[in-house]
Amino acid sequence: MTAEISENVEGRDIGSGVSIIRERTDVDGSGPRLHQHPYAETFVVIRGRARFTIGAAEREGGAGDVLVVPADTPHKFAVIGPETYEAVHIHESDHFITEWLE
Template identity: 60%
Template sequence: MSTESSIELIEQDTLPGADFEGYLHGSTVSVMFERFDRDGVGPRLHRHPYTETFVLRSGRALFRVGDDEVVAVGGQILVAPAGTPHKFTVIGPEVYEALHVHANDRFVTEWLE
């Protein structure tokens, strides 16, 4: 039995742009830590060659995934399938906080607008 530890503990505030890119740490996923405190903000339409999972902690946003639109709120999880165009817009008044989990060790984004 090995007594060496392979644990890597990372301070979130040391991450560039508060984004965790897995390949830098031997992980197969990447995570964006999002926080928006005003209405109307969010990314332009884009897609990834892998699944993106949105874990909403608080607030709410209008998501467009493919041809569908839905309002997601804190406590819900939304999945955008690989290759599907998607975007969201924060619709407050609560602060939007979420983890955006990218099923890839690097962020790969194709901007569509």
């Protein structure tokens, strides 16, 4: 089993207008609870799969997929194992702003 690895970089710390989360895990079902941001978030899935809830829609994302969550849209995802999920989450803000909804 791969340990959960999550690296956060806020753009303001490096002179960028975007912030990123690099995530890697093979823990089936892991992922953040429902939340939203006042800016768009883009998920670039490098490998593995996850089930995304974006507003009222559910979608599976896998290697090579790019999913965009519009600003102020509730969303969450859960890793679908046993493959390792690896992705880059791009926040269109120079710092993270998260409103947890559950």
